[in-house]
Each structure stands twice: as structure tokens, then as C-alpha cells.
Amino acid sequence: MAENPSDNDYWSANLRIIKVCLVIWALVSFGFGILLRPLLSGIPVGGTDLGFWFAQQGSILVFLALIFFYAWKMNKLDAEHGVEEE
Amino acid sequence: MDQFTINLLFVGASFALYIGIAIWARAGSTSEFYAAGRGVHPVTNGMATAADWMSAASFISMAGLIAFTGYDNSSFLMGWTGGYVLLALLLAPYLRKFGKFTVSEFIGDRFYSPTARLVAVICLIVASVTYVIGQMTGVGVAFGRFLEVSNTTGLLIGAAVVFAYAVFGGMKGVTYTQVAQYVVLITAYTIPAIFISLQLTGNPIPALGLFGDHVASGEPLLAKLDQIVTELGFASYTEHHADTLNMVLFTLSLMIGTAGLPHVIMRFFTVPKVSDARWSAGWALVFIALLYLTAPAVGAMARLNISEMMWPNGTNAEAVSVEQIETDEKYAWMATWQKTGLLDWEDKNGDGKIQYYNDKSEALAEKAAANGWEGNELTKFNRDILVLANPEIANLPGWVIGLVAAGGLAAALSTAAGLLLAISSAVSHDLMKGQLTPNISEKGELLSARIAMAVAICVATYLGLNPPGFAAQTVALAFGLAAASIFPALMMGIFSQRVNNKGAVAGMLVGLTVTLIYIFLHKGWFFIPGTNSFTDADPLLFTIKSTSFGAIGAMLNFITAYVVSNATEETPQEIKDLVASVRIPRGAGVAQDH
Numbered sequence: 001m002a003e004n005p006s007d008n009d010y011w012s013a014n015l016r017i018i019k020v021c022l023v024i025w026a027l028v029s030f031g032f033g034i035l036l037r038p039l040l041s042g043i044p045v046g047g048t049d050l051g052f053w054f055a056q057q058g059s060i061l062v063f064l065a066l067i068f069f070y071a072w073k074m075n076k077l078d079a080e081h082g083v084e085e086e
Numbered sequence: 087m088d089q090f091t092i093n094l095l096f097v098g099a100s101f102a103l104y105i106g107i108a109i110w111a112r113a114g115s116t117s118e119f120y121a122a123g124r125g126v127h128p129v130t131n132g133m134a135t136a137a138d139w140m141s142a143a144s145f146i147s148m149a150g151l152i153a154f155t156g157y158d159n160s161s162f163l164m165g166w167t168g169g170y171v172l173l174a175l176l177l178a179p180y181l182r183k184f185g186k187f188t189v190s191e192f193i194g195d196r197f198y199s200p201t202a203r204l205v206a207v208i209c210l211i212v213a214s215v216t217y218v219i220g221q222m223t224g225v226g227v228a229f230g231r232f233l234e235v236s237n238t239t240g241l242l243i244g245a246a247v248v249f250a251y252a253v254f255g256g257m258k259g260v261t262y263t264q265v266a267q268y269v270v271l272i273t274a275y276t277i278p279a280i281f282i283s284l285q286l287t288g289n290p291i292p293a294l295g296l297f298g299d300h301v302a303s304g305e306p307l308l309a310k311l312d313q314i315v316t317e318l319g320f321a322s323y324t325e326h327h328a329d330t331l332n333m334v335l336f337t338l339s340l341m342i343g344t345a346g347l348p349h350v351i352m353r354f355f356t357v358p359k360v361s362d363a364r365w366s367a368g369w370a371l372v373f374i375a376l377l378y379l380t381a382p383a384v385g386a387m388a389r390l391n392i393s394e395m396m397w398p399n400g401t402n403a404e405a406v407s408v409e410q411i412e413t414d415e416k417y418a419w420m421a422t423w424q425k426t427g428l429l430d431w432e433d434k435n436g437d438g439k440i441q442y443y444n445d446k447s448e449a450l451a452e453k454a455a456a457n458g459w460e461g462n463e464l465t466k467f468n469r470d471i472l473v474l475a476n477p478e479i480a481n482l483p484g485w486v487i488g489l490v491a492a493g494g495l496a497a498a499l500s501t502a503a504g505l506l507l508a509i510s511s512a513v514s515h516d517l518m519k520g521q522l523t524p525n526i527s528e529k530g531e532l533l534s535a536r537i538a539m540a541v542a543i544c545v546a547t548y549l550g551l552n553p554p555g556f557a558a559q560t561v562a563l564a565f566g567l568a569a570a571s572i573f574p575a576l577m578m579g580i581f582s583q584r585v586n587n588k589g590a591v592a593g594m595l596v597g598l599t600v601t602l603i604y605i606f607l608h609k610g611w612f613f614i615p616g617t618n619s620f621t622d623a624d625p626l627l628f629t630i631k632s633t634s635f636g637a638i639g640a641m642l643n644f645i646t647a648y649v650v651s652n653a654t655e656e657t658p659q660e661i662k663d664l665v666a667s668v669r670i671p672r673g674a675g676v677a678q679d680h
Contacts, residue, residue, distance in 0.1 A: 047306025
């Protein structure tokens with residue numbers, strides 16, 4: 001099965017999507033929420049700054065968007081490569 | 087009707103509902119016992135996963151830990167939700183395609199080795215039992231409060247209820263019961279939060295109220311909170327005080343651990359299709375996010391309410407008097423919680439007032455001396471009581487308090503039941519049937535499952551009497567263990583064809599052992615108090631606390647597996663084919679037993 005070139009295309013496309021999603025995943029949590037918070041300190045949000053908002057609200061909202069995006073994208077990719085479930 | 091009767095009514099009615107559903111959907115065969123015949127819709131499955139996932143730690147404990155620490159404990163929020171991204175992208179669809187019942191079956195087959203399966207079972211049991219200890223801590227708090235008995239008595243009664251409840255049915259009973267539990271627990275969590283948000287900010291959505299203006303002062307709520315807590319000598323609420331390295335590792339441990347916990351992963355075996363497994367993770371996070379977006383508001387608002395209650399005329403006027411605490415209706419919750427032994431106060435300087443402040447703050451020492459304060463007089467405020475006490479603190483109607491009691495118990499029970507199921511299936515299905523006694527009858531398998539549950543709950547109750555931390559902290563240790571052992575093995579099993587049996591076994595053993603030893607060095611051997619050589623305040627390695635070490639353990643697991651695999655033989659062709667087939671959704675049939 002692994003020798004089938006279309007399967008390999010499918011798998012590398014999947015890996016590309018995963019990589020992009022995980023970069024965003026890390027950016028909003030470890031990035032905006034923790035390490036890059038000092039850079040966002042100039043943007044006020046309700047008595048504190050944007051970094052605080054990302055740490056306690058924003059990251060969770062982005063996680064949700066990422067999972068639904070991935071599910072939608074992969075179901076499309078499955079069909080394009082003819083590997084969807086019968 | 088007094089509050090005790092109202093609580094009893096709410097708790098009783100919710101229990102009758104769960105037990106009714108459990109009987110209605112009772113498991114008949116082993117396959118139903120473990121995986122509900124795979125007939126569960128993604129939304130239903132997501133809701134059940136959310137109930138399974140949101141335990142005493144999320145419901146009872148987390149907001150309290152955030153309330154008393156502020157921004158620094160955001161790790162819990164990001165960690166326990168961010169793990170679902172890893173689960174949805176890296177594990178769920180592939181494990182569903184593989185189509186077996188348990189996590190250790192996948193590891194055993196993929197790494198073509200009974201030893202790998204055995205090691206995985208051990209990792210699962212260690213992580214799950216640690217998790218149950220944390221749950222039992224929460225169960226003790228909830229039962230202690232609602233029956234108005236001591237924490238210890240509450241814990242023992244709670245353990246009996248959890249056991250009776252978990253042996254009732256398997257996954258199928260549990261799935262539909264957990265949907266009901268989700269509804270109870272999310273209602274119980276959000277209703278008081280909405281009331282309190284309206285009181286303090288005028289905004290009915292707590293997540294928005296948190297960043298809104300405090301009605302009484304006209305200032306932003308968080309600015310007001312920062313001002314009050316710093317005036318009392320505590321660290322500011324919104325600023326970053328924690329050690330950054332530890333905070334990053336802690337968040338990462340919780341994320342990886344989420345994706346490595348057997349009772350959560352098992353949920354994705356119960357959806358009909360691979361594409362459903364992807365959606366299921368998203369739906370689970372939707373239902374989880376409803377609580378997690380509310381929790382930081384609950385924490386901040388409760389901290390503000392408590393501080394203002396202890397200083398009713400502002401931090402520069404007189405503190406609340408003992409007389410007022412004992413007679414004023416508004417303070418009745420303090421006497422109720424004092425009975426559980428989790429809240430206490432003492433008029434140290436004998437001035438008839440209870441001064442609540444940080445007596446370790448140097449900045450405040452002068453003021454304290456000038457006013458004749460002799461130390462913080464709110465001597466005990468267990469973090470785990472905050473959420474349950476919250477509606478009483480905010481003076482909400484009796485039915486809200488009853489609802490919260492029912493919700494807290496639902497959270498603790500649903501997770502404890504899910505974990506006991508994971509432990510029992512690991513013992514009976516993987517250990518007994520898979521390794522020790524392959525010819526065991528279906529009846530014998532169910533019996534050994536129930537015996538395993540009983541043993542697990544006894545151990546957890548015993549250790550829960552002297553827990554290694556607050557509920558959410560103990561649970562965080564369990565995540566560290568799952569992160570260091572299970573997640574790397576699963577991920578490498580899917581994303582690498584090169585990692586072989588020897589590599590996986592070595593990786594899991596190194597990850598589990600090193601993490602476990604690090605935890606025991608800081609929390610005591612087998613969590614027995616007093617046997618630790620280090621403390622989390624002054625940890626062995628840099629600033630890495632025992633709760634954060636899971637991320638390091640996971641890295642060691644990956645490195646070991648990679649090095650050992652490359653030094654030993656190639657994986658056989660049939661295993662490469664297996665990995666290739668797991669990677670594409672086509673051909674996912676119903677799962678099979680062996």
C-alpha cells in the first residue's frame with residue numbers, strides 16, 4: 001500500500017496540513033500566551049493585555065478552530081485521493 | 087426548606103437519573119462493555135468525552151487554583167484544551183482506523199511484541215491510578231460539603247458510591263449516563279457564573295464580563311482585582327510571576343498528557359467512522375470549552391468577592407469582625423465550610439476582627455505592625471472548595487447551591503467511572519486475557535474487570551486521604567506520567583515506520599521510570615508523605631517542578647526510542663504495511679476482538 005504514489009502524496013499532504021496547524025497551535029499558546037506576552041503588552045484588553053487574553057481565552061478559541069479546520073480539510077483530501085471510507 | 091434538604095434533593099434527583107439510564111442501557115457482552123458497539127454519534131460522543139474528561143479537577147479544583155494565583159495558572163486552561171489538538175491531528179483518526187478496543191492492543195500489535203503491550207498496560211495503570219487519587223480528593227471535598235461531614239468521612243462515602251456506580255455498567259451505560267452528567271455539570275458550572283458576572287459586571291457572559299468593567303467601582307474588573315490583591319500584599323493577578331521555563335513545560339506536559347490518557351483515547355474507538363473520529367475531537371472540545379472559557383471568570387470573580395467580603399469597607403478600613411462572620415447570613419457559608427475542616431479562621435491578635443492578608447509580604451509588614459496585626463487570620467482556605475462555595479459566597483439562591491453540589495458530584499463520578507473502566511479493561515482484557523490467561527471465559531473476564539476496579543478504588547481512597555496536592559495538582563501528575571509513556575509510543579507507532587519493538591519498549595520504560603522517580607523524589611515515594619528528598623519549591627533540576635516533568639519524560643522517550651531503533655534491526659514488512667494502512671481511512675471496518 002505504501003508503494004502507491006497517490007497514497008504517498010496523500011500522506012505528505014496530510015503532514016503539511018498537520019505542520020501548519022501545529023505551528024499555529026504553538027504560536028497562540030506558548031507564543032502569545034506565554035513567551036511573546038511582553039511584545040503584546042502594549043495592546044490593552046479590559047484591564048490587562050492581549051497576552052493575558054490569549055492565555056485564558058484566545059488560545060482555546062483558536063484550538064477549536066484548528067480541529068474543525070483539520071477535520072474539514074482532511075475529509076476533502078480523503079475524497080481527492082480516493083481514500084475515503086466507503 | 088433548609089439548604090441541606092435542597093442539596094439532598096438535587097443530588098438525589100441527578101443520581102436517580104444516572105442510575106436509571108445506566109440500567110436502561112446495561113452492557114450485555116464484553117464488546118458492549120468496552121466500546122458500546124461503536125454506534126455513538128460524534129456529537130453524543132463529544133459530549134460524553136467532555137463529561138468523562140472534565141473531572142473533579144476541572145470542575146471543583148481548577149478555578150480555585152486560578153483564583154489564588156491568577157495568570158500564572160493559565161497553564162491549566164491552555165494545557166487541558168490544547169491537548170485535543172494533538173489528539174485530533176496526531177492520534178484519534180489513526181487509532182480508530184486500526185480498530186481494536188484498547189490503547190495497549192495498538193501498541194502490542196504495532197510493535198509486534200507482547201512485552202510492548204505489557205509495558206503499555208503498566209504505564210496505563212500507573213497514570214490512571216494517580217488520576218483516580220486526584221479524583222478521590224475532589225470526591226471527598228464534594229461529599230464532605232454536601233453531607234456536612236468531615237473531609238475524610240466524605241471521601242469514604244464517596245468511594246463507596248463511585249464503586250457501586252462504576253460496576254453497574256460498561257461503556258454503553260456510561261456513554262449515555264455521561265451525556266446526562268455533562269448536561270448537569272455544565273448547567274451547574276455556568277448558572278452561578280452568569281449570576282456572579284451579572285452582579286459584578288452587568289454582563290451575562292462570564293468570559294466577556296472578565297474583561298468588562300466592575301459595576302461598583304467603574305474600573306475594569308481585572309484592574310480592580312489587581313489593586314485589591316496587591317493592597318493585601320499578594321502578587322498581582324494579571325502579571326506574569328511564574329518561572330517561564332516551568333510554565334512552558336507544565337503547559338506542554340498537560341497537553342501531551344491529555345493526548346495520552348487511556349480513558350480519553352478509548353472514546354475515539356467508539357465512533358462509527360474515521361472521519362467521525364476527527365469531528366468527535368472537535369465536538370468534545372466545544373463542550374469542554376464552555377467550561378474552560380468560564381473558569382477563569384469564575385476564579386477572578388470569586389477572588390474579588392472573597393477579598394471584598396473579608397474587607398467589607400475597603401482594604402484601608404477595618405476588617406470583617408468575628409461577630410459578623412458568626413451572625414450575618416451573608417457569612418453563613420464560612421461556618422458551613424469550617425465543618426469540613428477545609429476552611430478556618432482564628433483571631434490571633436484578639437481584636438475581634440479577622441484580617442486576611444499576605445503575612446509573608448515584606449511590603450505589608452510595616453502596615454501590619456502599625457495596625458497590630460499578628461499574621462493572616464483567615465488561616466485556612468483550601469483551593470478545592472472555591473467553586474463549590476462560590477454560589478454561597480455570592481449569596482445566590484438555595485437552588486443554585488444545590489445544583490452546584492450535584493454538578494460537582496457528577497464531574498467527579500463521571501471521570502472516576504471512566505478511569506475505573508480504563509483500569510479494569512487494561513487488567514482484564516490486556517493483562518489477563520492478552521497475557522496471563524488467554525483462555526479466560528467472557529464471564530471470568532468481566533469478573534476480573536470488576537475485581538480490578540475494586541482494588542484500584544481502595545488504593546486511590548487510601549492515598550486520597552493524604553493526597554500529594556490539591557485535586558488538580560495530583561491530576562496534573564497523572565498527565566505527566568501519561569505524557570512521558572503513552573503519547574510518544576502512540577505517535578511514533580503512526581508517524582514512523584522505523585521505530586521497532588525494542589525502541590518502543592525502551593522508550594516507554596525510560597519515559598515512565600524517569601518521570602515516576604522524579605515525581606516520587608518530590609512528592610514522596612508512592613506518595614507517602616515525608617519520604618521526599620526535594621520539594622517543588624526547590625526542585626532537583628533547574629526550576630522544573632514534578633508536575634512539569636512529563637514533557638521532559640516524553641522527550642527522553644522519543645530520543646531513546648529513536649536511538650535504540652536505529653541501532654537495532656528494521657521493522658518487518660507486515661508492520662510497515664500495517665502502518666501504511668492505518669494512515670488511510672479507506673477500509674476501516676468495525677473493530678474486532680481477537
